[in-house]
Amino acid sequence: MPFKPSFSPMMLEPIRDANLTAPHWRVLASVLFHDRLSLPKEKGKGCNAKNLTIAEETGNLPYAVVCRCLSDLVKWGYLAREKAGRETIYRGVYTERKTIKDCPIPPKRKGDKCVTNPDADSGDFDPAISDDGVIEPEIIGDEFADFSAPSRSDETENQAQYITLRGVIDTPKEGKENSLKGRTVPARGLAEWREAFDRLPDGAKVARFEEAWKAHPEWFESERERWARWLFDVADTYQGENNAIWAQAGRLWEEIAPC
Numbered sequence: 208m209p210f211k212p213s214f215s216p217m218m219l220e221p222i223r224d225a226n227l228t229a230p231h232w233r234v235l236a237s238v239l240f241h242d243r244l245s246l247p248k249e250k251g252k253g254c255n256a257k258n259l260t261i262a263e264e265t266g267n268l269p270y271a272v273v274c275r276c277l278s279d280l281v282k283w284g285y286l287a288r289e290k291a292g293r294e295t296i297y298r299g300v301y302t303e304r305k306t307i308k309d310c311p312i313p314p315k316r317k318g319d320k321c322v323t324n325p326d327a328d329s330g331d332f333d334p335a336i337s338d339d340g341v342i343e344p345e346i347i348g349d350e351f352a353d354f355s356a357p358s359r360s361d362e363t364e365n366q367a368q369y370i371t372l373r374g375v376i377d378t379p380k381e382g383k384e385n386s387l388k389g390r391t392v393p394a395r396g397l398a399e400w401r402e403a404f405d406r407l408p409d410g411a412k413v414a415r416f417e418e419a420w421k422a423h424p425e426w427f428e429s430e431r432e433r434w435a436r437w438l439f440d441v442a443d444t445y446q447g448e449n450n451a452i453w454a455q456a457g458r459l460w461e462e463i464a465p466c
Contacts, residue, residue, distance in 0.1 A: 213240070214240075215236040215237070215239045215240040216239055216243070216244050216299070217235070217236065217239060218239075218285065218299060218300070218301045218302070219302075219304055219306075219307050219309075219310050220284075220285065220302065220304075220310045221235065221285060222307050222310070223307065223310050223311070223312045223313070224283075224312075224313045225312075225313075225315065226283070226313060226315060226316050228276075230265070230268055230272055230273075230276050231276050231279060231280065233265040233266065233268065234261060234265055234268070234273055234276040234277060234280065235276075235280055235285060235286070237256070237261045237264045237265055238254045238256070238261065238277075238280075238286060238297045238299065239254075239299045240254075241253075241254035241255070241256045241297075242254040242297065242298050242299045244299065244301070245298050245299075246287065246298045246299065246300060246301065247301050252296070253289075253296040253297060253298040254296065254297040254298065255291070255294050255295070255296050255297075258270060258273050258274055258277070258439075261273050261277075269432055270432060270435070270436045270439075271432050271435040271436065271439070271460075271464040274435075274436075274439045274460070274464065275464060277297065281297075283313075284300060285299070285300060286298065286299060286300060287299075287300055290446060290447055293444070295443055397423070397426045400415075400419060400426070403415075404416070409441055409444075409445070409452060410449070410451070410452045412441075413438070413441060413452055413455050413456045413459065414455070416434070416438075416459065417455065417459055420459065420462075420463065427463070431463055432464075434463060435460055435463050435464040438456045438457070438459050438460035438463070438464075439456075439457075439460050439464075441453075441456040442456040442457040442460060
């Protein structure tokens with residue numbers, strides 16, 4: 208009796224794209240396995256697997272590497288990303304090219320290297336898409352903007368939650384510092400900083416983390432991947448809901464994510 212094969216329906220364009228590293232290929236294959244051609248079929252829920260699930264399926268790639276690979280694949284046009292409530296959905300983007308030779312060879316992208324392990328391929332790449340052989344994210348409806356771009360949305364709320372390293376709140380109305388019960392001083396050490404940090408709302412946590420990261424990066428080095436995961440989850444949660452928190456958390460994730 209013939210068996211029903213399982214497969215990951217890979218599009219043709221990546222075959223000629225030397226910018227993809229081994230982790231990129233593994234992450235892309237995992238997403239496409241879950242997606243099951245939802246865009247060309249115009250049906251199906253797409254890939255809603257969590258990033259931790261993809262990390263496990265790809266041989267326990269570091270969580271931050273999976274996040275970065277997903278962002279690259281969206282920027283390069285191989286995946287479309289959308290929000291469905293609190294879920295993030297990924298869909299493979301396919302073209303009507305008939306053969307591999309119909310796909311142009313993308314130029315080598317310059318930028319940071321995504322080095323994940325000694326056995327992984329490495330390559331230089333740039334988030335910008337300049338080759339017409341790679342589908343622009345705008346064409347597929349991706350709205351995942353550049354984390355480094357300044358955001359004015361929800362600026363008042365973000366300012367109201369801003370907490371300095373000395374443990375005081377800057378109020379947007381008065382433009383001066385008010386005591387936070389006069390007791391929370393991050394300089395006393397990571398334990399006291401963390402105790403105060405855990406009581407804050409998400410927006411204030413991101414602001415507090417940025418200040419501590421700049422002043423005491425050694426506090427976070429041993430658990431850098433866990434903090435990167437937290438920042439990515441915050442950015443993912445507030446995307447489209449609070450642009451100020453989303454942009455700040457995403458920018459910090461780009462800074463500290465191990466690669």
